[in-house]
Amino acid sequence: xxxxxxxxxxxxxxxxxxxxxxxxxxxxxxxxxxxxxxxxxxxxxxxxxxxxxxxxxxxxxxxxxxxxxxxxxxxxxxxxxxxxxxxxxxxxxxxxxxxxxxxxxxxxxxxxxxxxxxxxxxxxxxxxxxxxxxxxxxxxxxxxxxxxxxxxxxxxxxxxxxxxxxxxxxxxxxxxxxxxxxxxxxxxxxxxxxxxxxxxxxxxxxxxxxxxxxxxxxxxxxxxxxxxxxxxxxxxxxxxxxxxxxxxxxxxxxxxxxxxxxxxxxxxxxxxxxxxxxxxxxxxxxxxxxxxxxxxxxxxxxxxxxxxxxxxxxxxxxxxxxxxxxxxxxxxxxxxxxxxxxxxxxxxxxxxxxxxxxxxxxxxxxxxxxxxxxxxxxxxxxxxxxxxxxxxxxxxxxxxxxxxxxxxxxxxxxxxxxxxxxxxxxxxxxxxxxxxxxxxxxx
Numbered sequence: 001x002x003x004x005x006x007x008x009x010x011x012x013x014x015x016x017x018x019x020x021x022x023x024x025x026x027x028x029x030x031x032x033x034x035x036x037x038x039x040x041x042x043x044x045x046x047x048x049x050x051x052x053x054x055x056x057x058x059x060x061x062x063x064x065x066x067x068x069x070x071x072x073x074x075x076x077x078x079x080x081x082x083x084x085x086x087x088x089x090x091x092x093x094x095x096x097x098x099x100x101x102x103x104x105x106x107x108x109x110x111x112x113x114x115x116x117x118x119x120x121x122x123x124x125x126x127x128x129x130x131x132x133x134x135x136x137x138x139x140x141x142x143x144x145x146x147x148x149x150x151x152x153x154x155x156x157x158x159x160x161x162x163x164x165x166x167x168x169x170x171x172x173x174x175x176x177x178x179x180x181x182x183x184x185x186x187x188x189x190x191x192x193x194x195x196x197x198x199x200x201x202x203x204x205x206x207x208x209x210x211x212x213x214x215x216x217x218x219x220x221x222x223x224x225x226x227x228x229x230x231x232x233x234x235x236x237x238x239x240x241x242x243x244x245x246x247x248x249x250x251x252x253x254x255x256x257x258x259x260x261x262x263x264x265x266x267x268x269x270x271x272x273x274x275x276x277x278x279x280x281x282x283x284x285x286x287x288x289x290x291x292x293x294x295x296x297x298x299x300x301x302x303x304x305x306x307x308x309x310x311x312x313x314x315x316x317x318x319x320x321x322x323x324x325x326x327x328x329x330x331x332x333x334x335x336x337x338x339x340x341x342x343x344x345x346x347x348x349x350x351x352x353x354x355x356x357x358x359x360x361x362x363x364x365x366x367x368x369x370x371x372x373x374x375x376x377x378x379x380x381x382x383x384x385x386x387x388x389x390x391x392x393x394x395x396x397x398x399x400x401x402x403x404x405x406x407x408x409x410x411x412x413x414x415x416x417x418x419x420x421x422x423x424x425x426x427x428x429x430x431x432x433x434x435x436x437x438x439x440x441x442x443x
Contacts, residue, residue: 004098011067017056045171055112057106060124064099064147068092072149079203079317085346089149102129110352112438162388163335165327165344170197172330173323184293187286188306189326191258192319196338200345201234208236209305211287214255259305261288280383323416 052280075088076079100117103125107116115124128143133199142150170193177189195206212218213232222230230252245256262284284292289303297313304313320338357363 001098004035004095005102007071008067008099008427009096011070012056013061027295033423057116058124059103060148061126064096064125067099068096068147069150071095077112079315079320093145093148095146095176100125100127100145133383162322163333163337163340163343164347165332165336165340169327169330169332169336170344173326173332176326178329184290185227185257185309188290188314189322191254192338193323193341194251195247195253196341197345198251200342200349201245202238202240202316203323204316207306207314207316207319208234210303210307211234211259212303214252214305216256216260221253235256245259253303254383258285259287260285294400 019420071092072088075091081088103117104127106112107114109128115123117123117127117130119126119128126146128139134412141148174190174193174206177186177193181189187394192206193221195201209232213234219230229246230249232247232252233244287305287307290307290309292310293298293307294307296307301307301312306314306319308318309315323338323341327340332340360383
């Protein structure tokens with residue numbers, strides 16, 4: 001919901017919404033409800049001398065419809081868009097649902113306004129989402145969220161086809177890159193794939209990485225600090241975050257070797273951490289060869305690590321499209337691509353985290369594990385939620401299977417004990433000599 005409301009707030013700012021009024025909420029003594037100056041309900045009473053502009057409580061159904069159109073255009077312009085209109089509309093619908101829910105909260109819980117959301121003509125936002133007179137389970141999606149796009153998948157939560165890359169698929173993509181690309185492009189693409197596989201970065205974060213983040217100086221500095229893992233803060237992150245991510249040392253050193261240009265920026269530190277082997281200088285890495293081959297300068301490359309054939313920075317859009325094609329070439333299912341590698345890593349992390357928490361007798365509730373997901377993914381959004389649900393489901397299934405297995409083993413032991421007991425009792429009441437006599441008499 002935070003991401004949805006952030007996008008909506010940005011749109012309202014573009015439309016000239018006055019957010020200054022939010023900082024000085026008043027208390028109406030008549031109703032004991034908090035009120036906001038300059039709102040639709042009390043603007044006539046407020047001493048508001050500045051230019052009169054749209055307030056966030058003035059939002060109506062038409063404003064939400066305008067945002068829907070604006071957001072759909074933005075989603076389609078995203079590098080991750082694959083041309084699926086239905087998925088795009090579902091993405092926008094999820095944001096609209098959050099906006100409706102926010103305004104219901106503003107009216108019914110925070111009590112910022114009256115007749116803001118409702119089904120009557122005098123309500124600014126038309127919706128039956130807060131109608132307590134009827135059973136909400138019987139209210140249709142279209143009546144709860146009238147400005148959402150009509151969609152067959154809306155009532156099921158907007159679920160659409162997604163794919164979680166398997167280890168076999170990642171290996172197949174790496175082999176395909178190695179066999180069908182030039183040496184320099186193959187080295188670049190496989191390194192990008194490894195970063196997605198082990199660090200779960202988005203395409204935008206990977207494409208924004210700069211050489212100073214993995215320089216000899218930075219490598220030496222963090223090694224002297226004896227860090228367990230190499231810390232990197234990608235310049236581009238979702239929602240403008242600046243999280244530091246943990247990169248395995250072996251992968252960090254591979255990136256360092258890839259960007260090396262033949263001259264270390266920290267020879268003392270490089271020698272100290274073993275980046276120079278037996279006093280022999282390293283040769284230039286794949287990136288340096290690519291820049292020399294294309295004749296580009298540091299200014300042309302913007303010091304980005306991953307470059308295209310002509311030496312210009314590789315865009316997030318290019319990364320997304322290239323890996324979507326690569327996964328398609330190996331026959332991976334629809335929805336496969338660079339982001340599916342991130343989903344798979346989130347799932348693996350979820351399993352590891354749940355197992356660790358269970359082993360240490362720690363809580364596995366969603367609110368208690370969100371921080372762990374933030375450390376890996378940079379936020380606790382959709383992927384972390386789905387990873388948590390899937391990992392919880394697998395953990396529950398494993399627990400049930402283990403319980404069933406233990407019950408079966410216990411029953412087997414009990415049956416064995418009963419069988420042994422019956423056999424023993426049979427020996428007491430029917431000893432071997434007596435059985436021999438009985439057989440002889442029958443003959």
